[in-house]
Amino acid sequence: MKNTREKNWINYYFKSTSGIVGLILVSVMAALSLISAFSLAPIDPLEQNPINALQGPNSTYWFGTDQFGRDIFSRSIDGMRRSLSVAILSVSIAALAGVFLGVIGGFFGDWIDNVVVRSSDVIFAFPAILLALAIVNSLGNSWIDTSIAIAIVYTPIFIRVARGPVLTVKEMDYVKSVRVLGFSTPRILMRHVMPNVFAPIVVQIALSLSWAILTESGLSFLGLGTQPPDASLGLMVSEAQPLAALAWWALAFPSIFVTVVVVGLNLVGDGLRDALDPARRSSG
């Protein structure tokens, strides 16, 4: 009987088609970026080879080459690595900060809650990409700066996702009854409130990863974030855009990579949502 619950939700996850497909897509992309992270890419992504410029996909250059003769496959997986790093760092920061603030605000209410909610409303009032642009502009262009900018933009979402369930859970009898039993507030928060708001946060993490990748690509596309000659999916799309009629592959492959990973993460999010929501699996 041990660990029935843990086993259950993993079992349920693998019963959903979207969950499985999403996990496969994301795993492939993650594996490719690992290849790049260990410098195992078939060709150096920065190496220029003007003689071979703008070649279509062939056996040497699987995805073809760009206008400087750089290998698009190697650049794509390098860009994917960059995008995933930024996404993971930024979502980690946003999730930690947002969940902390949301839980504190929701649980203690009063002025703390007001400060948290009003400040997140202010951030919400800006369009995501515009705010990220402004922050990147003032911080700098390194991948850590980009991550911080994206984290700030997505923190309010985590605040909302965490705060809502906390408002419900803190009024539940089991939280009241542990107060009656004399539990300390930190214990009530960590052991009795947090586990009950965990599911929506996990789902939000999966979805936010995909948004963060989109935002990172968007920033690079607009010329902020990753700077040439480094590879980035957004930057590659931006560079390939004027050549679209001439070399479709330079535009298509980075775009497909972004699409695949974003779709994959969304499917993972769907699968997690179904698996973690007891109401959707009550028959089991």
Added chain:
Amino acid sequence: MSKLLAVSNLSVVIAEDRRVLVDDVSFSIEPGEAVGVVGESGCGKTLSALSILGLLARGLKIGSGAIRYLGNDLLQSSDEELRSIRGNEIAMIYQDPMTALNPVMKLGDQLLEVLASHQNNITNPKKHVLEGFATVGIPDPKRAFDSYPHEFSGGMRQRVMIAMSLLLSPKLLIADEPTTALDVTIQRQILALVAKEQRRRNMSMLWITHDLGVVANLVDQVIVMYAGRIVEVGTVKEIFNSPRHPYTVGLLASLPASDSSKEKLASIPGAPPKPWQVGESCAFAPRCGKAEEICRSKRPELSGKTGSSVACFFPEGALR
């Protein structure tokens, strides 16, 4: 005997506009004694109990009075002192066992949490919890330890709640309608279980209920509340055999008797007023058949020379 708990002149008000919800409530509980608080919904029973634990909802506060536990005024105690009393010295069982357990934590872990929350000298917590399960009649304590709340029925969950409350052998157990959410046969088992544990541990109990029938066999003393005030206090015998307040009389008359199944149940016409709307009159006067001019212009105080104390100008059984 020294008092375990003494509540004196307690009033609970809405912080914002100081409307009174519980007014001038005084009672005391001696070690090993069981006291029942009876009254309709909204008469202040639960608020009085929550005041004892210092757990009034936000927006409510104690207007005046004192709550002495073993001589210490709980209203003057710090949060940390109160916290160490809750669960340890004074425990409470709730109305609805279906929602009173954390759905994502194993029952055994939830009980271990209680031990971890308070200083104690229990050397083998797991064994203590398993014994706790066994005490409340849970058939397979080992299995219960590793179960989640949803695997248990309402009655079993209430047993778990009781085991949880008794884990640190509190001196006072407050039971806030512990059986309203259960079906009748389970009700009887749970009531018997709590009563048995109370006697065995010589624990004091405060039963809060709207059902006089529930407390009849369980308590020594009955407190009848109406619209935020105590209207009658007496031993169980006095209240059931010779009730003196017209409200108590009405409550008793509305209990179903086993030999009168065909008759229509008696009821008290009307509804109780809001405590703050009463003003200088007897709160029960509008629904009372015996009300006279004085009942509408003056508030009766709780008094009694023989038998129960009663807050009424024309108590039952008195010469007029």
